[in-house]
Every structure is written in structure tokens, then in C-alpha cells.
Amino acid sequence: AIADEVEAYFLKSTRGPMTGKRVLVTAGPTVEAIDPVRYIANRSSGKQGYAIAAALRNLGADVTLVTGPSSEKPPAGVNLVRVESARQMMAASEKALPVDCAVCCAAVADYRPSIETDRKIKKERGGLTDLPLTENPDILKTISQMKEGRPRLVIGFAAETDDVLGHAEAKMARKKCDWIVANDVSPGEHCAMGGERNTVILITEKGDETWPEMSKADVARELASRIAQTLRGPTLVKAAE
Amino acid sequence: AIADEVEAYFLKSTRGPMTGKRVLVTAGPTVEAIDPVRYIANRSSGKQGYAIAAALRNLGADVTLVTGPSSEKPPAGVNLVRVESARQMMAASEKALPVDCAVCCAAVADYRPSIETDRKIKKERGGLTDLPLTENPDILKTISQMKEGRPRLVIGFAAETDDVLGHAEAKMARKKCDWIVANDVSPGEHCAMGGERNTVILITEKGDETWPEMSKADVARELASRIAQTLRGPTLVKAAE
Numbered sequence: 001a002i003a004d005e006v007e008a009y010f011l012k013s014t015r016g017p018m019t020g021k022r023v024l025v026t027a028g029p030t031v032e033a034i035d036p037v038r039y040i041a042n043r044s045s046g047k048q049g050y051a052i053a054a055a056l057r058n059l060g061a062d063v064t065l066v067t068g069p070s071s072e073k074p075p076a077g078v079n080l081v082r083v084e085s086a087r088q089m090m091a092a093s094e095k096a097l098p099v100d101c102a103v104c105c106a107a108v109a110d111y112r113p114s115i116e117t118d119r120k121i122k123k124e125r126g127g128l129t130d131l132p133l134t135e136n137p138d139i140l141k142t143i144s145q146m147k148e149g150r151p152r153l154v155i156g157f158a159a160e161t162d163d164v165l166g167h168a169e170a171k172m173a174r175k176k177c178d179w180i181v182a183n184d185v186s187p188g189e190h191c192a193m194g195g196e197r198n199t200v201i202l203i204t205e206k207g208d209e210t211w212p213e214m215s216k217a218d219v220a221r222e223l224a225s226r227i228a229q230t231l232r233g234p235t236l237v238k239a240a241e
Numbered sequence: 242a243i244a245d246e247v248e249a250y251f252l253k254s255t256r257g258p259m260t261g262k263r264v265l266v267t268a269g270p271t272v273e274a275i276d277p278v279r280y281i282a283n284r285s286s287g288k289q290g291y292a293i294a295a296a297l298r299n300l301g302a303d304v305t306l307v308t309g310p311s312s313e314k315p316p317a318g319v320n321l322v323r324v325e326s327a328r329q330m331m332a333a334s335e336k337a338l339p340v341d342c343a344v345c346c347a348a349v350a351d352y353r354p355s356i357e358t359d360r361k362i363k364k365e366r367g368g369l370t371d372l373p374l375t376e377n378p379d380i381l382k383t384i385s386q387m388k389e390g391r392p393r394l395v396i397g398f399a400a401e402t403d404d405v406l407g408h409a410e411a412k413m414a415r416k417k418c419d420w421i422v423a424n425d426v427s428p429g430e431h432c433a434m435g436g437e438r439n440t441v442i443l444i445t446e447k448g449d450e451t452w453p454e455m456s457k458a459d460v461a462r463e464l465a466s467r468i469a470q471t472l473r474g475p476t477l478v479k480a481a482e
Contacts, residue, residue: 036402036428037283037348040275071312107278110364120402120426123351123376131372135364161277161361185361187277 004076016060017228022099023061024151025053025078026106026139028068030086034113034131035121043185043193044107044159046070051220052103053078059228064096068106086112086136093139101153101227104140104177112136144177153230155223158182159193168203179204181223202226245317257301258469263340264302265392266294266319267347267380269309271327275354275372276362284426284434285348285400287311292461293344294319300469305337309347327353327377334380342394342468345381345418353377385418394471396464399423400434409444420445422464443467 027049032040046067053065054075063078066089074080081092086108093102111133121128140156156177158168161184168182180203185193192198199213202223211222268290273281287308294306295316304319307330315321322333327349334343352374362369381397397418399409402425409423421444426434433439440454443464452463 034281037285037400037426037434038281038350039283040279040281042278042280044278109279111369118402120400122408128352128374130374133369133371159278159361161359167363185278193278 016058017232018056018224019060021061021101021231023056023063023227024066024093024096024099024102024143025049025056025063026066026089026093026102026104026108027053028070028072029107030068030089030109030136031084032086032109032112032136033084033116035117035119037120040109040111040113041069042107042109044068044070045194046072047194047196048157048192048198048216048219049103049105050075051216052105052223055217055220055224056103056227059224061101064099066092066096066106085109086139090137090139090142093143097143097151098149099151100231101155102143102151103155103223103227104143105157105181106139107157107159108139109136138175140177141175144175153178153227155179155181155227159185161186165201165203165208168201169208172203181219257299258473259297259465260301262302262342262472263337264297264304264468265307265334265337265340265343265384266290266297266304267307267330267334267343267345267349268294269311269313270348271309271330271350271377272325273327273350273353273377274325274357276358276360278361281350281352281354282310283348283350285309285311286435287313288435288437289398289433289439289457289460290344290346291315292457293346293464296458296461296465297344297468300465302342305340307333307337307347326350327380331378331380331383334384338384338392339390340392341472342396343384343392344396344464344468345384346398346422347380348398348400349380350377379416381418382416385416394419394468396420396422396468400426402427406442406444406449409442410449413444422460 028046029042029044050072053063057063057077065078066081083089083092114132114134144154154177158171158180160167164182164184168180172180182201183192183198198216198219201208201210269287270283270285291313294304298304298318306319307322324330324333355373355375385395395418399412399421401408405423405425409421413421423442424433424439439457439460442449442451
């Protein structure tokens with residue numbers, strides 16, 4: 001752990017292309033409590049988001065990593081904020097603003113149980129025949145559509161099981177983020193969700209690029225390098241509009 | 242890992258009070274899929290069940306450990322069966338029968354989503370306003386009420402947040418198991434759920450005993466020793482009826 005801190009210190013102290021830039025990365029699942037013991041969650045491991053936070057740190061960025069529960073080891077040298085629910089993630093993300101770039105990699109629950117009880121729901125008291133749900137705040141949409149202080153670059157992730165490109169392009173239009181990193185999370189041998197490797201499509205204002213299958217660390221390095229290029233280049237995404 | 246296997250071999254090869262006895266232990270949470278990425282689960286870590294399986298193995302028992310997803314290291318020298326859902330846990334438990342003793346320590350989901358879809362549910366297609374639920378099979382009740390081949394000793398667990406003893410005694414009567422190990426899982430600093438320590442009440446046909454707070458390993462050793470005593474003693478719980 002000390003070695004990690006030392007590594008992070010020297011990596012960050014080197015002047016990199018992202019030195020002086022502030023970045024928010026969200027990662028992992030969110031956990032939505034039904035009662036003190038039960039919850040709704042999703043299969044996101046946090047691996048891809050943690051790798052992106054580490055890659056941006058390596059380029060010199062000042063990274064805040066807001067993460068849902070994950071058994072992965074978080075990277076050293078970032079501002080780590082642990083949360084459980086979508087509402088907590090929204091609050092922690094807003095607190096991290098302003099940033100130059102927001103990478104919304106977390107698999108945020110779209111819904112939470114409408115009523116959370118502080119006592120365990122008992123089956124014999126009638127229990128549950130259905131679970132009423134309420135829509136959660138949409139972090140990507142909120143940040144993308146900020147009227148003041150919007151990050152120059154807002155990147156969303158789309159985990160899909162079918163029509164990956166179609167759903168991802170629709171998501172980009174709906175949320176008004178700048179880029180979408182889309183991937184297929186259909187269950188299977190090389191499933192991206194929880195696995196070490198990922199095959200992604202990067203969608204930007206210029207179109208879509210399918211990247212070859214690579215490790216999540218390589219996806220992170222490539223994406224971090226593209227972010228650095230975009231935030232440094234003379235034609236900024238937003239300035240070009 | 243090799244050291245663990247060697248330890249388990251010598252521990253088991255020693256003649257212990259449970260040598261020749263078959264035991265089923267269920268542990269951990271169950272995970273009930275909503276769609277390929279979302280699920281309902283609970284905060285059980287599997288620690289207490291894994292410790293019980295190890296303690297019974299140490300007394301010479303032939304242990305089948307049926308476990309839901311857990312990041313804990315399972316004990317060596319037991320027959321390990323990994324499952325996700327309550328229905329899978331029911332099937333794996335029935336496959337492990339006949340046994341002399343069943344220790345149903347898993348936090349089995351009482352309910353599962355009525356419909357599981359193989360495509361991710363999309364919010365923009367109307368999404369979910371509520372989640373219809375269906376009752377899961379009751380493993381403890383099923384094993385306790387077997388007409389033929391019932392284990393001589395069936396032990397249930399009751400994780401409660403209020404009126405611990407009352408709920409646990411009612412559970413014992415309803416399920417018709419022989420013993421209940423009850424504990425308080427109210428959230429807090431020393432929460433048993435996920436934590437290392439536990440304060441339990443053991444309820445048997447003779448009444449209830451509150452044990453002092455101790456490590457989960459100590460709870461397991463004490464319980465295993467009581468199981469061994471009961472299965473060896475001249476007055477068996479069931480034979481005495």
C-alpha cells in the first residue's frame with residue numbers, strides 16, 4: 001500500500017498532459033436498500049471505472065473517484081468517495097464539481113424501492129407481492145445538461161445486451177453527453193461485467209469506432225489518452241458548436 | 242491453498258465426534274436476477290456459515306457446503322457447491338440429502354422477481370414502475386417437514402431487526418425445525434451482517450440461551466460441539482418425541 005502511494009505520488013508529480021485538470025469518475029454499481037438486509041443492485045464490478053481513474057491519474061489529472069460498493073482495490077492517489085445509493089452518488093458527484101471532464105462509468109440503478117423500511121419485511125405479515133419502484137436521479141443527464149459550469153467533456157457508458165450501437169446512440173442523444181463508451185454485457189464466457197476484458201464502441205460527435213477486445217486497463221489508457229488530447233487540443237468539443 | 246488442503250486432510254482423518262456423519266450447511270445470500278444485469282440480494286457475507294462448515298469438518302463430519310455468492314474464502318475439505326438463486330440452492334440442498342444434520346444458515350431470498358428477462362430492461366421503453374414478486378421455495382421448511390429421510394437435526398437461522406426472540410420462536414414453530422440460531426442484524430457499529438462478531442440466541446426444545454458476543458468462529462465451534470453432542474447422545478431430539 002505504501003508502494004502504491006509512492007508510485008501515485010511520483011506519477012502525479014511528473015508533469016503530464018492532464019496536470020492541473022480536474023476529473024470526476026463514477027464507478028461500480030449502486031445499491032438500493034429495500035429494508036435493512038435486502039437490496040437491489042447490479043453486476044458492475046467497478047473494474048473499468050477504477051482503471052480509468054488510475055489512467056487519468058497517471059496523466060497528471062486531479063481525480064475524484066465516486067464509487068459504489070466494489071471488492072476491487074481502488075487506485076491510490078485519487079480522491080476516493082464511497083457511496084451506496086444512486087442518490088448518494090449524485091450528491092457526491094455534484095460535490096466534486098466543477099471538473100474539466102466527467103466520466104460516468106458507474107452502473108447507476110435507474111430505480112429504487114419507493115419505500116425503504118428500517119425493519120426487516122416479514123413474509124408472514126403479508127410480505128411483498130410486488131415492489132413499488134421510483135426513478136432515481138440521472139447523474140449523466142444532470143451533468144450533461146448543466147446550464148452553468150458544465151464540464152467541457154462529459155462521457156457516459158452504455159452497457160447493453162442487444163442492439164448495442166442503436167441503444168448507445170439513443171442514450172447519447174437523450175442525455176446530451178459528448179461521448180458514449182458502449183459495450184455488450186450479454187452473459188457469456190467473455191462477459192465484460194465482472195470480467196477482465198472489454199470490447200467497446202466509442203461514440204463521439206465524429207461517429208463511432210469499434211475498438212478491438214482488450215484488457216480494461218488498455219481501454220482505460222486509450223480513453224484517458226483521447227480525453228487528454230481533446231481537453232488540450234485547440235478545437236474543444238463544446239467550443240466547436 | 243495446499244497448506245489448507247493438508248490441514249483439512251489431517252483434521253478430517255483424525256477420528257472426531259462427527260466422523261461418519263453427513264451434514265449439509267447452507268451459507269451466504271441468494272441472488273435473484275431481474276434481468277441480465279440487475280438483481281435482488283441481501284447483505285449476508287457467508288462468514289458465519291463458512292465458519293460452521295469448517296468447525297463441523299474439524300470434528301470429522303462429511304460436510305456439503307451450498308453457498309450463494311460470497312467473497313469469503315470457503316473452507317477446504319468440504320464439498321463446495323456454488324449457487325446463485327434460492328431455487329438453485331433448494332436443488333443443490335436436496336441433492337446433498339440424506340444427511341444427519343442440516344444447518345440452514347443462508348439468507349435465502351423470500352421472493353424473486355416474477356419474470357426474469359434475458360434482455361436488459363430499458364427505462365425509455367416504460368421501464369419499471371413496480372416489480373412483481375413470487376415467493377421462493379422455503380429450504381428450511383421443506384427439509385424440516387420431510388416425511389421420509391428427515392435429518393435428525395435441522396437447524397435454522399433467524400436474522401431479525403426487532404423482537405429477535407419472538408420472531409425466532411415463531412419461525413421455529415412455523416418451519417418445524419429443531420433449533421433456531423437467532424441474531425440481531427440491525428445496522429450499527431457491531432452489525433453481525435458482514436461483520437466478524439456475532440451475538441446469538443440458541444433456541445432448542447429446552448428453551449433459549451443467549452450466548453455472549455463472540456467471534457463467528459467461536460459461535461461456530463460452540464454450535465458444532467452442541468451438534469456433535471446431540472447426534473451422539475442417547476436421547477435424540479426426534480427419537481424422544
